[in-house]
Amino acid sequence: MIQTDIKELNERIQKESAFVDIVNLEMHKVIVGQKHMVERLLIGLLANGHILLEGVPGLAKTLAIKSLAHTIDAGFARIQFTPDLLPADLLGTMIYSQKKEEFVVRKGPVFSNFILADEINRSPAKVQSALLEAMQERQVTLGDQTYPLEEPFLVLATQNPIEQEGTYPLPEAQVDRFMLKVVIDYPKKEEEKMILRQNIASTFPQTNPTLKKEDILKAREVVRDVYLDEKIENYITDIVFASRYPNQYKLTRFEGLISYGASPRASIYLALASKAFAFIRRRGYVIPEDVRAVAHDVMRHRIGLTYEAEAENISTEDIVSEILNTVEVP
Amino acid sequence: MSQIRYFSITVAFVLLSCSLRSQPEAIARLDTNAMLVGDQVELTLSFLASAGWEVEWPDFHDTITAHIEIISKTRVDSTQLESGTQVYMRQMFRITSFDSGYYVIPPFRFAYRRPGDTGYMTAESDPLLLSVYSLPVSTEEAFRDIKGPLGAPFTFREALPWIIVFLILLAGGYLAFYLIRKRKQSKPAFKLFTRPELPPHIQALEALDKLREKKLWQTGLYKEYHSSLTEILRVYLFRKFNIHALEMTSGEIMEHLVQSSLTEEYTKSMEGILWLADMVKFAREEPLPDENEQSLDLATAFVKATASLNGETHSGGEGAIVIHNDTAAMTADTGGEKKEISEEGEGHVV
Numbered sequence: 230m231i232q233t234d235i236k237e238l239n240e241r242i243q244k245e246s247a248f249v250d251i252v253n254l255e256m257h258k259v260i261v262g263q264k265h266m267v268e269r270l271l272i273g274l275l276a277n278g279h280i281l282l283e284g285v286p287g288l289a290k291t292l293a294i295k296s297l298a299h300t301i302d303a304g305f306a307r308i309q310f311t312p313d314l315l316p317a318d319l320l321g322t323m324i325y326s327q328k329k330e331e332f333v334v335r336k337g338p339v340f341s342n343f344i345l346a347d348e349i350n351r352s353p354a355k356v357q358s359a360l361l362e363a364m365q366e367r368q369v370t371l372g373d374q375t376y377p378l379e380e381p382f383l384v385l386a387t388q389n390p391i392e393q394e395g396t397y398p399l400p401e402a403q404v405d406r407f408m409l410k411v412v413i414d415y416p417k418k419e420e421e422k423m424i425l426r427q428n429i430a431s432t433f434p435q436t437n438p439t440l441k442k443e444d445i446l447k448a449r450e451v452v453r454d455v456y457l458d459e460k461i462e463n464y465i466t467d468i469v470f471a472s473r474y475p476n477q478y479k480l481t482r483f484e485g486l487i488s489y490g491a492s493p494r495a496s497i498y499l500a501l502a503s504k505a506f507a508f509i510r511r512r513g514y515v516i517p518e519d520v521r522a523v524a525h526d527v528m529r530h531r532i533g534l535t536y537e538a539e540a541e542n543i544s545t546e547d548i549v550s551e552i553l554n555t556v557e558v559p
Numbered sequence: 560m561s562q563i564r565y566f567s568i569t570v571a572f573v574l575l576s577c578s579l580r581s582q583p584e585a586i587a588r589l590d591t592n593a594m595l596v597g598d599q600v601e602l603t604l605s606f607l608a609s610a611g612w613e614v615e616w617p618d619f620h621d622t623i624t625a626h627i628e629i630i631s632k633t634r635v636d637s638t639q640l641e642s643g644t645q646v647y648m649r650q651m652f653r654i655t656s657f658d659s660g661y662y663v664i665p666p667f668r669f670a671y672r673r674p675g676d677t678g679y680m681t682a683e684s685d686p687l688l689l690s691v692y693s694l695p696v697s698t699e700e701a702f703r704d705i706k707g708p709l710g711a712p713f714t715f716r717e718a719l720p721w722i723i724v725f726l727i728l729l730a731g732g733y734l735a736f737y738l739i740r741k742r743k744q745s746k747p748a749f750k751l752f753t754r755p756e757l758p759p760h761i762q763a764l765e766a767l768d769k770l771r772e773k774k775l776w777q778t779g780l781y782k783e784y785h786s787s788l789t790e791i792l793r794v795y796l797f798r799k800f801n802i803h804a805l806e807m808t809s810g811e812i813m814e815h816l817v818q819s820s821l822t823e824e825y826t827k828s829m830e831g832i833l834w835l836a837d838m839v840k841f842a843r844e845e846p847l848p849d850e851n852e853q854s855l856d857l858a859t860a861f862v863k864a865t866a867s868l869n870g871e872t873h874s875g876g877e878g879a880i881v882i883h884n885d886t887a888a889m890t891a892d893t894g895g896e897k898k899e900i901s902e903e904g905e906g907h908v909v
Contacts, residue, residue, distance in 0.1 A: 235842045458841045460786075481745050514842035517808045557805050559786070559840060 235456055238513030245451045248440050249509055255300045255436040260293050261427060262420035268509065269411045269526055270297050270385070274445060275452045276505040278408025278498055279364050279384040281349070281399075281530065285391055288413045291347055294385040298343035301445060302438040303381065306338035307345040310352040312395065316359035323372045334371050339363050342379060342442065346386035350396040360384065361403045381445045401489075401533060408498045409523070410530035448508070455504040456514040460559035464517055465499045468524060471552045472532050480555055483548060486538035491531040498527045517558045525549050583608040585669045587684035596659050596693045599630060602652040604684070606669050610639065610646050615670040615679070619652070624665070626658045627689065659693040759798035760866035766791045767859050776851040781844075784851065785836035792832065792858055799865065809833035825864060828857040 249271065256267045266282065270293060273280040282290045291307075298305035308319060321337035338344065339360065346360060363369050364384050368377045386407070388399075404410070416424060427433070471478040473490030502523040503515045510519070525546065532545045584607040594600050602623070608614055616635050622628050630653040637648045656662065666683040673680075741748045756762065770791065775784035793804035793812070802815045812833060816826050832854045838844035846854075 235844070456842065458843070460782075460840055479745070512842075516837055516841050518810050521808060554803070554806055558808050 235513050238451075238454060238456065239511075241451055242455070242508055242511055242513050245448050246508055246511055248444055248448070251439050252297070252300050255439055256293070256296055258434045259296045259436055260289050261423045262416045263289060263293065263413065266290075266293055266411055266413050267297075268506075269409050270294070271509060272502050272505040272523065273385070273409055274301075274381070274383060275448055275508055276408060276498075276501040277381070277383075277449055278501060279386070279406065281404065281407040281410045282385065282387045282413060283390050283410060284387075284413030285415075286389060288415065290387045290413060291345065294343070294345045294387070296436045297385075298345070299436045299438060301343070301381075301440045301442065303342035303442045303445075304340075304379070305343045305345070306341035307347060308338050309347045310349050310356065312351060312353065314352045314356050316356055319356060319359050320363065320369050321371055332372065334374065334376075336371075336376070337369075339369060340376070340378060342381050342383065344382075344384045346384055348388060349386040350388045350398055353397050354400070357397065357399060357403060361406050364406050381442060381449075404530045405492055405494055407530065408502060409526040411526055412529070452501075452505050452508045455507050455512070457500055457504060458514070461503070461515050461517065461520060462500070464520055464556070464559050465496055465503070467556045468499070468520070468528075468552055469493075469496045471556050472528065472548065475552075478552070478555055480551060483551070486535055486541070486543055487548065488533040488535045490533075491528050495528055495531045499524065502527055521553055524553055583612070583614075583669070583671055583682045585667060585682040585684040587664065587667050587687055589664075589687055589689060592688055593690040593692065594656070596691055597655060597657055599653050599655045600689070602654050602664070602687075603649060604652070604667055605647065605649040606682070607640075607645060607647050608671055609673070610644055611674050612646070613672040614648065616648070616650065617667045617669065623652070623654060624662060626660065626662050626691075627654050627656050627664065629654055656689070656691045659691050662689045662691065663687070664689060756798075759795050760862050762798070763791055763795035763862045764859065766794075767855060767862070771855055776846075776848070781839050781846065781851070785839040785846075785854070788854055788858055789833060789836040789840075792829070792861070795862055799868070809837050821865075825861060829861060832857055832861075 252271060253267065256270075260267060266289075270280060272278070274297070282294070284290055295305070295307070308314075317337065319337050319339050321335050321340065323332040324335050325331075326333045344360075349357060349360070363378065367380075367382055368375050370376070389396075415421075467478070469491045471480060472487065472495075475481065475483040475487060499520060500515075503519040506519040506522050507513070507515045512519075528549045529545045532548055534543065534545060534548075586603075586605045586607075588603045588605075590601045590603075604617070606614060606616075619629055619632070632653070633651045635648055635650045637646050639645070640647050664687040666686050669682045669684075670679040671682065672678070738748050757765070767788075770784070770787050773784075775781075775787070789809075790805075793807075796802040796804040796812065796815075800819070802812065804812050804815075807815070813826065813830055816829055821829075835844075835846060835850060835854055839846060
């Protein structure tokens with residue numbers, strides 16, 4: 230077989246992706262099971278996309294994010310979102326220094342590499358907006374000065390789907406800024422037993438910092454170089470368009486069930502997440518399997534359902550699954 | 560002398576006869592001269608004249624006299640008589656009267672002009688008498704209510720418009736029902752006539768032959784070549800085994816085939832084809848000439864080997880595929896009955 234530059238890229242990936250195993254190993258020291266969640270956290274890390282984790286309490290959402298941050302030798306800040314939280318508590322503020330006789334900047338916890346926005350839906354819209362603006366622009370303005378956020382900058386937010394009272398659900402436009410929405414399910418029976426043993430033991434395992442910030446930034450460059458063929462681009466756009474115009478893709482049964490389809494961010498993030506997934510799989514090129522693997526996490530929060538769909542108990546999961554089963558694979 | 564007298568008498572008789580024959584004849588005739596009030600009677604007007612004469616036909620609008628009304632009339636019909644020397648003209652009227660009494664239908668006057676004459680001459684028919692009587696009224700009997708109109712028999716001609724409307728409504732209703740049903744089934748309402756599809760393996764083998772003839776990889780079109788090759792196989796798997804391979808990734812197709820109990824030889828060959836195609840399609844690989852040819856040969860062998868198998872590929876279930884490696888033949892377990900199939904694709908029950 231005549232090799233082209235993909236071979237060189239594959240070799241680079243083999244070299245640069247060695248840390249993936251180390252991170253996985255460190256993560257699984259403290260997290261039992263939840264392979265899907267850990268993999269998605271890595272995708273977010275490599276593709277420079279923020280992640281929203283959704284699951285009932287006690288599924289190690291916070292622990293996973295904390296562990297990932299500890300594995301990487303980078304700044305970590307946890308913000309517990311509460312109804313009385315203010316944007317200044319998050320971004321920082323200008324305070325008057327009597328010593329210097331001037332206003333000085335006190336940066337908030339958002340000036341860190343890894344932000345754990347715990348229970349993001351418990352704070353009102355103005356606080357959510359402040360964070361989401363920082364997520365999008367990757368900079369914060371305090372007073373008349375704009376401060377860029379240090380790379381890698383990754384927001385990992387959690388939300389609880391069952392308690393709706395006293396929460397402020399994220400508006401669609403803001404949810405769209407999360408690259409992935411990962412839904413976490415209960416562990417399996419065997420995993421549950423291991424969790425039990427781990428937690429009643431005298432010492433709880435801890436992750437060790439094994440990676441530097443520079444390693445992540447370097448890996449991100451390699452991820453960007455992962456080859457994405459035009460056929461895969463077409464496949465991605467077909468999937469996204471099928472969510473907007475289901476009739477054109479033989480999905481007439483979804484007519485009237487989708488109020489709005491996935492945004493162009495879905496296409497961008499599908500491509501980026503697929504590249505990151507291919508990188509994790511040690512490949513220098515994207516195949517349709519990569520797109521399908523991340524499609525649910527990228528698209529589930531980007532499709533709006535009508536009342537009819539809710540009445541018929543059809544979820545965005547069903548719609549994404551049906552789209553993947555209907556759109557022709559290249 | 561007597562001979563001269565005899566000749567003179569004969570000539571006079573012939574001239575008189577000719578003269579009499581050239582006189583026009585106007586006739587008016589009723590089919591009956593007595594009728595009940597409101598009944599209808601036919602009046603026939605006819606005029607016999609020599610050919611070439613100019614005749615002015617009496618003209619009527621809606622009445623003949625004050626009490627006699629015209630219901631309908633035919634056009635003036637003419638017929639040539641006696642080798643075309645005479646013309647017989649006729650017009651028929653359907654007339655009625657709603658007043659009882661005796662009515663005289665006055666003579667009908669026809670104006671005519673012989674060729675060469677400067678003025679018109681007239682001929683009249685005889686007058687006619689029409690008696691219109693009413694029903695006898697008995698003053699001794701008690702008064703009765705006015706009778707309703709008599710019911711005319713219902714004819715097919717009257718029913719025809721209703722039958723047409725009913726048929727149109729029926730056809731419209733069926734069409735609406737058909738369109739709604741097709742819409743619910745998400746199927747096209749009308750299908751164009753298409754040729755019956757070839758069996759999956761014939762179609763696949765033909766397509767593979769065509770692909771070989773196209774010489775795509777020989778001209779550097781590796782991606783097109785391997786895309787076409789895998790598409791042919793995917794269509795074949797769908798048509799033959801109902802595996803929705805067109806919507807599946809290579810990995811998913813392999814999962815189905817592995818579960819289908821195909822022997823390792825065939826799953827491996829399929830895996831090789833799909834893997835190489837993926838590399839070409841998504842990783843810009845340029846396979847060696849042998850590899851390109853081998854993919855096509857393996858695909859052809861796979862289609863031939865599975866040609867006579869039936870049913871869907873389910874693991875251990877109905878229609879499971881079993882291929883024996885050692886005998887270079889395969890058996891298809893199609894729900895209880897086992898078939899042995901040779902490499903050429905011909906099967907027989909064992």
